[in-house]
Amino acid sequence: MTVHIHQSESDLASAVSDIVEQTIRSSPDAKLGLATGSTIEPIYRELVSRYRMAGQKPDGLSFANVSAYLLDEYIGLDPSNPETYRNVIRSGFIQHIDLPDSSVHSPEGDSIDPTEQAAAYDAAVTQAHIDLQLLGIGRNGHIAFNEPGSSLASRTRLVNLANTTRADNARFFASPDDVPRQAITQGIATILSAQQIILIAIGQHKADAVAQAIEGPVTSSLPASALQTHPRVTYVLDTAAASKLTLSGVDREVC
Ligand code: F6R
Numbered sequence: 001m002t003v004h005i006h007q008s009e010s011d012l013a014s015a016v017s018d019i020v021e022q023t024i025r026s027s028p029d030a031k032l033g034l035a036t037g038s039t040i041e042p043i044y045r046e047l048v049s050r051y052r053m054a055g056q057k058p059d060g061l062s063f064a065n066v067s068a069y070l071l072d073e074y075i076g077l078d079p080s081n082p083e084t085y086r087n088v089i090r091s092g093f094i095q096h097i098d099l100p101d102s103s104v105h106s107p108e109g110d111s112i113d114p115t116e117q118a119a120a121y122d123a124a125v126t127q128a129h130i131d132l133q134l135l136g137i138g139r140n141g142h143i144a145f146n147e148p149g150s151s152l153a154s155r156t157r158l159v160n161l162a163n164t165t166r167a168d169n170a171r172f173f174a175s176p177d178d179v180p181r182q183a184i185t186q187g188i189a190t191i192l193s194a195q196q197i198i199l200i201a202i203g204q205h206k207a208d209a210v211a212q213a214i215e216g217p218v219t220s221s222l223p224a225s226a227l228q229t230h231p232r233v234t235y236v237l238d239t240a241a242a243s244k245l246t247l248s249g250v251d252r253e254v255c
Helices: 009-026 041-054 085-092 114-128 163-172 188-192 204-215 223-229
Strands: 002-006 031-034 067-070 072-074 132-135 157-160 182-185 196-201 233-238 251-254
Touching (some): 002 009, 009 031, 009 132, 009 196, 067 114, 072 085, 114 157, 114 182, 114 188, 188 223, 196 204, 196 223
Parallel strands (some): 002 233, 002 251, 031 067, 031 132, 132 196, 196 233
Antiparallel strands (some): 157 182
16 A cells, blocks of 8 residues: 655645546546545546646547546435536536546436446446546545445445434535435445555544554444555545554655
8 A cells, every 4th residue: 555645735636636647648448436525626626627738739638538437326316406426526527528428427316226226336337447446535434435334345235324424415415404314335345346546535534534544454344444455555645634644564655
């Protein structure tokens, strides 16, 4: 594992975008796994800016042949709701680059049979072979919506959201009661099937979860700890999120 610690959000966004850009330049038809949430927003802004800056050049950054797979989707929101993860990714990223909307894949949160939908999405992700998966981390150590207690062997499925997750995500909704109670999420084993994974964390409120994920035991009570079993994971953190790490015996780089 490699841990990168950045002093500023812009340096962090630039470092993650470098890895995304290298992935696309070496495989123009790369399969990208995309997260949603506040952490990932500066990275999408940086990638949009690189796309725009390079737009006029013959060797410009293009997403035209890339496919994207979302980690998760709320259950019960109308497809037109701006807070579906599909719409959040559209408005914050996809609509500003040349990645066709038809190449963006996500679980259908309004499906009449979420269990069947989850199985179909798991098969699609597995078949795609994700080259690079971007992940955030919850305050409770969740990855995607794999809340504490999720099996490390879990696949894409219907889950109940933890109370802490609903409280954290209430900022995106008019009232806390409007936050959906369920979601379809890629499972931990599904996420671990990606070739390369970057876990990004920003802020002091993530420091405990980050320390346990990187330096604690591998346990289903802290789902992000499962990443320790993956051969190619990079943790990209700001100094606040990294503040509870001891980093003894870890390949680290402070930028
Ligand atoms: C979102 C997702 C979640 C978030 C996590 C962190 O697709 O899967 O696991 O990555 O909840 O959210 P933020 O970045 O808003 O703190």
